[in-house]
Amino acid sequence: MFRDSARSRLILAVLVVSAMILLIVDTRPGTDPFTSMARNGGELVFAPTAAGVGYVLGPIGQIQDRIGQGSEGSDRIAELEAANAELESELLAARIDEHRSAQLDDLLHLSGMGGYEIVPAQAVTRTTARGYAHTATLDAGTESGVEPNMTVVNGDGLVGQVTEAGPRTATVKLAIDVGSSVGARLESTRKIGAVTGGSVPGGPEGDMTLELFDLEVPVEQGDRVVTLGSHEGAPFVPGVPIGTVEEVQVAPGALSRIARLTPAVDFAALDVVGVVVQGPAEDPRDSVLPPEPDPEGDQ
Structure with missing residues (x-):
């Protein structure tokens, strides 16, 4: 837990100043040895923090992507289920028609035999x-x-x-x-x-x-x-x-x-x-x- 004290305020000020210096140095063109050393040092200091932030925020982005994909997937599943239900209904109707056709054939045969x-x-x-x-x-x-x-x-x-x-x-x-x-x-x-x-x-x-x-x-x-x-x-x-x-x-x-x-x-x-x-x-x-x-x- 972060506590407000003179030491913590000093550390925060040093980090802010260091960040500003690194921003200024990073914008300078060329391959000056001092500039390169300062950049490398900044990466060593701030890279773990950036990685930690990315580790925390990364899953949030993945969840958002999955939510979007899930919505599209649900719609597709609903379409497939509707199409499947319609196909089953058509097959059932065809079987019923076939069954009734067979019953009608039997009925006509009986009526023909009996006159x-x-x-x-x-x-x-x-x-x-x-x-x-x-x-x-x-x-x-x-x-x-x-x-x-x-x-x-x-x-x-x-x-x-x-x-x-x-x-x-x-x-x-x-x-x-x-x-x-x-x-x-x-x-x-x-x-x-x-x-x-x-x-x-x-x-x-x-x-x-x-x-x-x-x-x-x-x-x-x-x-x-x-x-x-x-x-x-x-x-x-x-x-x-x-x-x-x-x-x-x-x-x-x-x-x-x-x-x-x-x-x-x-x-x-x-x-x-x-x-x-x-x-x-x-x-x-x-x-x-x-x-x-x-x-x-x-x-």
Whole structure:
């Protein structure tokens, strides 16, 4: 710590005078021996001080340079992140379009096999909350020919039934709703029954339950079920895949055989669907069902 005293003031005065002399000497031209010696002596005295000042102030200049560079770097990083986000968004949109295109192809294949005239639509919202019906809202309505009681399908099978239709939207009761009931028949034996959404009293837990009216009908795991069809195709056209038998149960005192079904449709991933605005000229029977897996090919 610097203290104000007579000695310190004397040292300061000597340094100031010496500095002035060196400035005068340093401005003189030529290579006079006395001048050179004085310059060299001044460097020995003041160089450590100058170096110390440079050591202290140097990092400050570097920090200022880095601040300037950091600002430019941050802007560049922000630009790159924005470009990357835009690219990811474009790739996601392309994948979604590709996925929907594949779903539309499957839907057109199903409608072609069944002879169904359809209006393609997209399931834009889905309601699955407890206490509410399992429904979906489509982005097509009466302006596209959609009316209540029409069958709704996708490329895998039965989605549900139109319950309400506005000019540009429609509400669909999904086949897994507890209020849904569909006339059905087995692929193998052609025996008939009804498929309801959810479970029935005394039956196994599941998204769909098949009740066959004949207790003697043989039912096995893996049997497939399709829509029986209704008068003039309303509310359900015939031949649409509903699901596959997962578990069979005979409830004590029951008047029918009960089976839990695995739905043909993935209701958790509804997207592209088709509203059947005109049913087939004749029952397609089992032609809409996909080929059964080859047991030898699975081994």
